[in-house]
Amino acid sequence: MPANLTADFLKARNEFRAAKDRHDKLVALEKMLATIPKHKGTDHMQADIKRRIAKLKEETQGKSSHRKGPQLDHIEREGAGQVVLLGPPNSGKSSLLAALTNAHPEVAEYPYSTVLPLPGMMRFEDVPIQLVDLPPMSAEYSESWLYSLVRHADLCLLTLDGSLQAEELANTVEEIILLLEEHHIRLVRRKEITEEEMRVRDVPCRIVLTRGDLGDLASRVEELSDLFPVIVTSPIDRTGLDALREGVFVALDVIRVYTKLPGKPADMVEPYVLPVGSTALDAVRMVHRDFVDRLKYIRVWGSGRFDGQQVPSTHLLADRDIIEIHLS
Known part of the structure; x- marks a missing residue:
């Protein structure tokens, strides 16, 4: 029905x-x-x-306060989105986190060196994005609380060792997909709204191949691109890190909106970040909830027919739009 x-x-x-x-x-x-x-x-x-x-x-109400130790299945969300680094042992997740953020994970050659979730903040231009390095996932062993973090993430970066053969990489991806599906999590290219989503959580995914400094990974990319978009990186020589930052921002499906006061230049330092498809009224609400009831009109620079156009509250905003809010 x-x-x-x-x-x-x-x-x-x-x-x-x-x-x-x-x-x-x-x-x-x-x-x-x-x-x-x-x-x-x-x-x-x-x-x-x-x-x-x-x-x-x-x-x-604090009824769960009897639990001892840190709460591992929840990381307080910060920035424009929460992105988890997921992958098998020794895939290079921790090295990526260290290269992209201010975090200091333990980077080791032996497997399972990551035992706790570790967050760090990555910037794409003027937008902060939270990355969370997770313990390894494999059919042999995975932490039970890990699935909750994946389930509530805005994006999953499935991190793989690019020095492995294409067939082995594809098998690893399929294994992780099955493990997640057992916990009602489905990796997708882009999240769509469905009636099923309250039971099965769709999490957008990008594959990140590390060891990009070792040579041409074109055959691996071709093999894996049928599953999810692929980005080749190397924390060693910083290959692909800028492309990864941009790819994460695009995959989050968000836009930046800046504000200005009448007669003043726009504040281009720290944008408001909203989902793609947000309206001018959504932006006003994010600036301050009380402004909605006092709203007189809105002017937009960027997506309007001309700069400074007065637009209806239902006007769809685009990335890097500037709004000027007029109140009664």
Whole structure:
């Protein structure tokens, strides 16, 4: 039976995805539960929403405080997106994290040197993006909490040793895909909204081949490109690192929006980062929620027909747009 999701439910779901803290997520989930059509086609989705609400309430009330040690299955999200580095032992994940961020992981020649999740901040131009180095994943052994981090990531960088043969690399990718699917996680080229997504989590994926300094990896790239887009890198001679930064930004499906005051130059130092498809009103809401009720009109530089055009609140923004908010 089709879900026939309402506009109010879809709006609440977008609010849930944009929420940064537990309180906002809980409010959005309760809106989702209130607005979802009640019939057989949405039974599983309703149950999943109720489960998430219960879990967030438990976390908010501190009922899980009896757990000892650090919380390994959650890393506080920072920047424009949370990107996990996933791969088999000795694939070069930690070396990539060290080359791209300010983090200092343990880099060793022996397998399983990464035992805890380690975050670091990478910059693409003026946008900070969080990278999280995860312990290795293989059929032989994987940490149970690792799957939760992958499930909640905005992007997965499947990191592989480019010195291996193409067939071995393809087999490794298929093995990891199967391991994730056992935990209801599906790696995809680009995330699409589906009725199934409340049960199976789609996570966009890019393959990153390390050891790009060792020679031509064209045959490996050709073999793996049928699965996911491939980026060749080397932390040693820094091959492909700029391409990887750009590839991550593009894969996150976000845009940068800058603001300006009337009669003043635009603030081009620190943009607001919104999902692709965001409107002018979404940007106003991100600048300050209270501005929505006081909004008089918006001018846009970039995606308008001309610079400084007054646009409706439903105007779709593009990357690097500048907005000028006028309030009553």
